[in-house]
Ligand SMILES: O=C(O)CCC(=O)C(=O)O
């Protein structure tokens with residue numbers, strides 16, 4: 001008799017259990033999961049109509065939220081076509097459409113306050129939430145702009161909250177030029193705005209340094225991917 005469920009990882013092959021060592025938080029044990037004010041956001045103008053806003057530690061209790069999301073989100077391991085082959089996408093993914101319930105109430109709260117704060121500039125609310133789980137330094141996202149949809153033609157915004165261990169976000173002008181680097185984790189907020197998705201590119205490069213797992217939550221307006 002076979003027992004198909006015995007000994008299986010809770011998330012199946014390729015799930016976080018494979019490479020992810022969940023660790024008790026040393027940073028904010030016991031701290032409530034919540035949001036600070038957006039008043040302290042600082043803007044860096046990148047040029048070519050692009051900018052980024054940064055607010056370190058916007059979310060408190062970030063390591064507790066990391067652990068909840070790592071365990072409870074239905075993470076998917078995806079494969080992408082590459083020439084005649086398919087290759088594993090080097091991170092785990094989840095996507096919540098505008099009408100889906102987000103996996104933690106603080107993320108609903110985050111989306112609402114981002115929508116309110118950026119309404120005068122953005123003119124529409126943040127709608128969808130994409131989640132990425134970088135299990136360790138081998139997980140990454142290659143240079144790209146979020147150009148599926150309107151981001152390739154219009155100014156828009158992508159707001160990213162990071163929990164877990166910091167990883168470097170790199171940005172560089174699409175036409176070439178030196179890159180800038182911002183380490184993001186532990187509740188940090190970054191917002192890429194203006195022409196950032198068309199005139200600049202961003203990446204989370206692989207790292208040989210010991211890197212703990214990180215989850216990013218990307219809020220985007222409808223029709224932007
Ligand atoms: O993980 C991040 O902070 C960036 C993710 C990203 O660029 C994307 O999913 O489009």
Ligand SMILES: [Fe+2]
Nearest residue numbers: 144145146202
């Ligand atoms: Fe992106």
